[in-house]
């Protein structure tokens with residue numbers, strides 16, 4: 001049974017269903033409608049199931065803080081501001097990012113069913129969790145799904161030291177004959193959630209992930225949290241393509257932020273603040289409008305097979321395709337439970353006590 005990440009005695013296993021109903025109960029106690037609470041829980045738990053610990057239930061506290069501080073609107077009027085046959089602009093009215101994102105991608109898929117393509121841009125939302133969640137929604141409908149969001153400033157542009165860009169993730173999912181292809185990635189070397197995991201474990205971060213406030217590459221996670229910045233995908237400077245990650249991040253700000261009439265990462269705020277101004281971009285491409293779906297899936301699977309059976313480097317056991325580790329991890333965790341770091345479990349149980357639901 002394959003599982004992503006490093007799991008040791010500091011983790012305890014909780015079943016998917018137990019965790020799901022825990023998150024739903026916590027959110028409902030805080031006033032989130034059941035249907036919405038289930039969308040948020042599904043998104044967070046999909047992250048844990050797929051081995052993305054940084055964006056799983058360890059983030060629940062952030063949403064709870066956002067709700068308690070009034071930064072999140074629990075009864076948003078998520079409305080279409082403009083629309084045509086294949087596009088729409090949505091105002092999220094500061095609702096939970098997952099709920100706004102889910103509705104927006106649903107709309108993109110509906111439009112793609114009728115007109116071949118659906119592009120939905122969203123302004124005035126909140127942190128929406130893993131970008132891949134929405135891309136996969138399209139893939140299970142036999143479409144290509146694309147999802148992007150801007151996020152609060154954490155990344156320095158190439159040549160800069162200041163936090164300016166978000167970790168602005170990009171996801172693309174496409175169906176195959178088997179599991180969908182899923183590229184889901186931050187446009188920084190790592191998302192901030194990975195540093196939170198290292199911080200919680202008291203471990204130094206690998207060299208090349210981040211800089212301190214002076215712009216020196218650092219392994220001291222505290223220096224990054226105290227005025228430092230993450231590096232764009234490709235790392236420091238131009239040598240390994242840092243400028244390209246920087247460009248991809250700006251691309252997300254253009255498509256999600258400026259195109260929606262929203263803003264760009266520098267002006268995006270935390271979930272706990274009012275008007276955090278997070279913006280998203282969703283696209284669904286109806287494959288059948290271009291080529292027969294079966295032909296597409298067949299070619300996807302053949303391409304992946306060729307990739308995976310191409311000549312391998314001696315230091316690598318296998319060549320993976322994007323989404324594969326996540327799906328195998330999900331299969332494992334659905335059987336034996338999701339590993340939760342003990343400190344995260346304590347935090348979740350403190351939340352349970354505070355809102356008055358049964359502890360995990």
Ligand code: NDP
Nearest residue numbers: 130131151167169183184185186191320322323324325326
């Ligand atoms: P990773 O670096 O873990 O993975 C990036 C992609 O590469 C995934 O599709 C992964 O698939 C794939 N992959 C991993 N190893 C290999 C390999 N050897 N060969 C081929 N493909 C591989 O992602 P990040 O740490 O950059 O991002 C983690 C999550 O954080 C994402 O879900 C992202 O959406 C989210 N995020 C959300 C933000 C927000 O503001 N909402 C901000 C930033 C990030 P697999 O899953 O199968 O491993």
